[in-house]
Amino acid sequence: MDEFGFALLSLTGATVRLAAPLVLAALAGLYSERAGVIALGLEGMMLSGAFAAATLAALTGSPWPGLAAALAAGVGLSLLHGLVSVGRGGDQVVSGVALNILATGLTATLASAWFGLGGQTPLLPPTARVPAWLGQNALIWLAAAAIPATAWLLGHTRFGLRLRAVGDNPAAVEAAGISVAGLRFRALAISGALAGLAGAYLSIGHGAGFIRDMTAGKGYLALAALIFGRWRPLPTLLACLLFAGADALQMRLQGALGAVPVQAIQALPYLLTVLVLAGLAGTAAAPRAIGRPWPPRR
Amino acid sequence: MRGGLISVGGALAASALVCLAAGADPVMALRLLALGAFGSGEALGYTLYYATSFIFAGLAVAVAFQAGLFNIGGEGQAMLGGLGAGLAALALDGLPAPLPALAGVALAALSGAGWALVPAWLQARRGSHIVITTIMFNFIASALLTWLLAEILIAPGQPAPESRSFATSAWLPALAGGPLSLAFPLALLAAAAVALLLWRTRWGHALRVAGLNPDAARYAGLSPARITIQAMLLSGALAGMVGVNEILGVQHRLLLGFTGGAGFVGIAVALMGRNHPGGVVLAALLFGALAQGGAELAFELPALGRDLVVVIQGLVVLAAATMARR
Numbered sequence: 001m002d003e004f005g006f007a008l009l010s011l012t013g014a015t016v017r018l019a020a021p022l023v024l025a026a027l028a029g030l031y032s033e034r035a036g037v038i039a040l041g042l043e044g045m046m047l048s049g050a051f052a053a054a055t056l057a058a059l060t061g062s063p064w065p066g067l068a069a070a071l072a073a074g075v076g077l078s079l080l081h082g083l084v085s086v087g088r089g090g091d092q093v094v095s096g097v098a099l100n101i102l103a104t105g106l107t108a109t110l111a112s113a114w115f116g117l118g119g120q121t122p123l124l125p126p127t128a129r130v131p132a133w134l135g136q137n138a139l140i141w142l143a144a145a146a147i148p149a150t151a152w153l154l155g156h157t158r159f160g161l162r163l164r165a166v167g168d169n170p171a172a173v174e175a176a177g178i179s180v181a182g183l184r185f186r187a188l189a190i191s192g193a194l195a196g197l198a199g200a201y202l203s204i205g206h207g208a209g210f211i212r213d214m215t216a217g218k219g220y221l222a223l224a225a226l227i228f229g230r231w232r233p234l235p236t237l238l239a240c241l242l243f244a245g246a247d248a249l250q251m252r253l254q255g256a257l258g259a260v261p262v263q264a265i266q267a268l269p270y271l272l273t274v275l276v277l278a279g280l281a282g283t284a285a286a287p288r289a290i291g292r293p294w295p296p297r298r
Numbered sequence: 299m300r301g302g303l304i305s306v307g308g309a310l311a312a313s314a315l316v317c318l319a320a321g322a323d324p325v326m327a328l329r330l331l332a333l334g335a336f337g338s339g340e341a342l343g344y345t346l347y348y349a350t351s352f353i354f355a356g357l358a359v360a361v362a363f364q365a366g367l368f369n370i371g372g373e374g375q376a377m378l379g380g381l382g383a384g385l386a387a388l389a390l391d392g393l394p395a396p397l398p399a400l401a402g403v404a405l406a407a408l409s410g411a412g413w414a415l416v417p418a419w420l421q422a423r424r425g426s427h428i429v430i431t432t433i434m435f436n437f438i439a440s441a442l443l444t445w446l447l448a449e450i451l452i453a454p455g456q457p458a459p460e461s462r463s464f465a466t467s468a469w470l471p472a473l474a475g476g477p478l479s480l481a482f483p484l485a486l487l488a489a490a491a492v493a494l495l496l497w498r499t500r501w502g503h504a505l506r507v508a509g510l511n512p513d514a515a516r517y518a519g520l521s522p523a524r525i526t527i528q529a530m531l532l533s534g535a536l537a538g539m540v541g542v543n544e545i546l547g548v549q550h551r552l553l554l555g556f557t558g559g560a561g562f563v564g565i566a567v568a569l570m571g572r573n574h575p576g577g578v579v580l581a582a583l584l585f586g587a588l589a590q591g592g593a594e595l596a597f598e599l600p601a602l603g604r605d606l607v608v609v610i611q612g613l614v615v616l617a618a619a620t621m622a623r624r
Contacts, residue, residue: 040429084620093368093429094569095619101562102612106316108605113320119605220433227427263445270437274416277426 011248016140017206019244021046023143024198025222026229026236027150028191032078034154034231035187036167036289040096041081042195043219044103048073049199051107054121054210055114057128057203066204067130067197074196075189077103082188086181089293100219108212119212121203130205139201146194151233163187167287170294180294195219217270224273230285239276246272309613316609322599327606334594335587341594343476347548349586350478351376351540351557353485355564356571356578357492358410358537363573364496365529366509371417371432372537373561374439375410379538380545381443382409384552387468387545388451388461398468402546403484403539410538411531413439418530422523428530436561444554451552461552470547479547481539485582488536489575495532496575505529537561559608563589566611569618585611 025046029039052073057066077099085092108119115121130138154160166173166183174180202218203210221243229236250268253260314324335345355372362369369375382405390398417435420426447459456462470479496502508515508525515522544556563585570584571577585607592607 080616084616088620090620092619094615097368097370097429097565098612098615098619100612101566101608101615105605105608105610105612109316109320109602109609112600112605113322113602217433217437220430224427224430224434227430261445261449263441263448267438267441270434270441274420274426274431274434274438277431278420278424280424280426 007252011245011252014248014251015241015245016136018247019240020137020140020143021198021201021206021218022222022225022240022244023237024139024146024194024201025219026226026240027143027146027233028074028194028198029223029226030150030231030233030236031163031187031194032191033226033290034167034287035163035184036170036287036292036294037082037085037184037188038092038096038291039191039223039226040093041077041099041219042096042198042222043215043217044096044099044101045074045077045192045195046199046202046219047100047103047107047213047215048077049196050203050214051111051121051199051210052196053200054124054203055111057124058115058122058209061125061128063128063130063204066128067200070196070200071193072196074194074199075192078188078192078195079185082185085293086184086188089295092291092293104213107210111210111212121210124204124208126208128204129208130200137201137205139197139205142197143201147233147237154233159186164287167289170289170292174294184294198222221269221273224277227286228276228280231287232285242276243269243272308617309610312613313606313610316606317602320602320606322602327595327599327602330595330598331588331591333591335591339474340476341590343474343478344593345583345586345590346482347477347479347543347586348589349582350482350485350543350547351560352563352567352582352585352589353489353579354536354539354543355560356567356582357485357488357564357575358533358561359564359568360571360573360575360578361492361496361505361536362529362533363568364509365505365525366512367418367421367526367529367533368429369414369417369432369530369533369537370429370565371414371435371534371561372540372564373557373559374432374436375413375534375537376540376544376557376561377436377439377443378413378541379406379410380541380556381446381552382406382538383541383545384451384461384464387464388552391465391468393467395467398464399470399546402468403542406538406542406545407535408538410541411535414530414534414537415527418527418534421530422526447552447554453551459554463551464546468546469550470542472547477548479543481543481547485539485543486579488539489579492536493575501528537564563611566614566618570614 025042032039049070052069053066056069084090084095111119170180225239228239247269250265253265254262317324317327358372383402386402386405417431421428451461453462472479504520508522512522540560567581570581588607592604596604
């Protein structure tokens with residue numbers, strides 16, 4: 001194989017590895033937003049999942065308690081978001097941003113207090129990380145499987161139908177005698193679990209430990225991918241691959257293009273996100289009741 | 299006011315739990331914090347210096363909120379503000395005393411406003427989610443500043459990415475021995491000006507109507523898109539003033555990381571102050587005390603660190619979300 005072929009192959013591999021956390025997080029956002037709850041807290045849920053996973057993996061020397069902790073952390077934060085925005089009818093955007101600030105502070109404080117490494121967790125040995133399966137990290141397969149599973153769940157099950165209905169027309173759901181809040185809480189639990197796993201992938205799958213602020217905007221990127229994917233599983237996957245491809249290219253180009261400053265290349269995924277959002281005029285595809293508390297006020 | 303007190307109380311109680319989880323005595327932590335923030339004249343000076351940045355950042359978020367916009371890009375706008383202030387100082391510090399600093403203040407406001415303009419325009423004309431675009435612009439601002447400092451503005455023979463120090467003609471006059479500068483009264487002035495603008499002018503009324511009910515604004519013949527852009531310009535200019543406090547008031551040179559998360563503190567400050575300038579000033583004083591006291595606390599109890607203050611911010615914002623209903 002020639003040099004170009006190798007480069008393309010390694011670029012594809014890097015894209016897949018970088019896409020996995022985006023896919024898990026974007027699907028997390030999909031469950032939440034299709035149920036009518038804005039998912040701005042993805043970043044914080046991911047960061048908490050990453051920290052919880054690395055902490056338990058470091059303490060036990062095994063990845064599985066780490067994964068369980070990531071699930072618990074993600075679901076816990078997501079349900080907190082639910083208590084504020086579904087239970088009390090608070091502001092969903094503000095609540096999501098609160099989760100992100102809270103997670104930044106909590107993970108750094110607890111990491112410093114428990115490990116004394118200035119906000120990191122110890123470097124994990126290979127045995128404490130999620131193993132590979134058929135040449136790829138097991139969580140990558142999970143992310144890949146979650147796409148068709150979500151498409152099937154949303155499109156072909158009673159739960160999926162109700163979930164979509166509660167995001168578009170909660171009045172109809174309530175008229176059918178189904179609890180709007182109950183459905184939204186269930187959607188948020190799934191959302192938290194997936195976001196927690198996305199974080200675990202960063203710290204005990206792809207990476208070997210928690211580093212402060214290691215999500216670096218990936219939660220927001222995933223939300224942009226969800227919007228770009230018009231809140232549908234398959235287009236959202238393609239959007240995630242696009243963002244991950246830009247990130248992979250960015251890493252590969254560093255140093256390769258002497259004239260272009262490294263920082264400009266590093267900013268590429270963020271610039272791309274803005275361009276993608278700018279290219280989408282109108283949000284006709286958004287769930288119609290998104291961001292609106294139920295029952296409506298006044 | 300009552301809501302603000304409840305949110306402070308709840309946040310403090312939850313923070314005590316975090317202290318316990320980190321293995322520290324919360325009562326002692328609180329005492330160290332208060333002593334560190336108000337225990338001496340020097341401590342008070344630092345508290346007010348932090349509060350200055352938080353007033354500007356909080357006003358920035360509050361103005362946008364009044365127009366129904368959530369600007370979480372204060373951090374990036376503050377970086378650009380500092381860059382503008384620094385560039386003016388570097389270019390003009392050969393001139394006599396008030397001129398370089400005045401030019402720095404003006405360019406800081408302009409740069410901050412300019413950095414807010416693109417997300418504002420995208421929200422107004424293309425419907426792009428302003429929360430996502432403003433946070434992306436934070437990352438882009440950080441990359442831009444790193445590049446400029448590492449490649450272009452770096453002082454010759456300097457190992458760290460920092461510019462040369464400004465001549466004293468570009469410094470904001472200090473109010474005491476410490477970091478407190480003229481930026482503090484400037485911040486109070488800005489708060490008064492924002493209050494007058496929002497509640498005593500036709501433009502301010504239009505802005506608040508558009509924030510409360512865009513449809514009503516449209517029926518009244520106002521353009522919500524234009525108001526979005528104008529509100530974000532003002533918001534960005536205010537956030538840019540954080541750079542004035544840090545670069546012209548304290549650092550007297552351009553460097554990385556001078557914003558120190560003030561843009562995000564502004565979110566908690568605005569929400570706790572109910573998006574009103576008076577409330578913003580009070581909340582900024584509280585967060586200034588937390589920042590200064592937290593630094594002292596981190597010195598005495600290294601296990602707790604300064605990040606505990608970020609936890610408190612998060613809890614305050616969460617409490618505000620519970621009460622701030624749209």
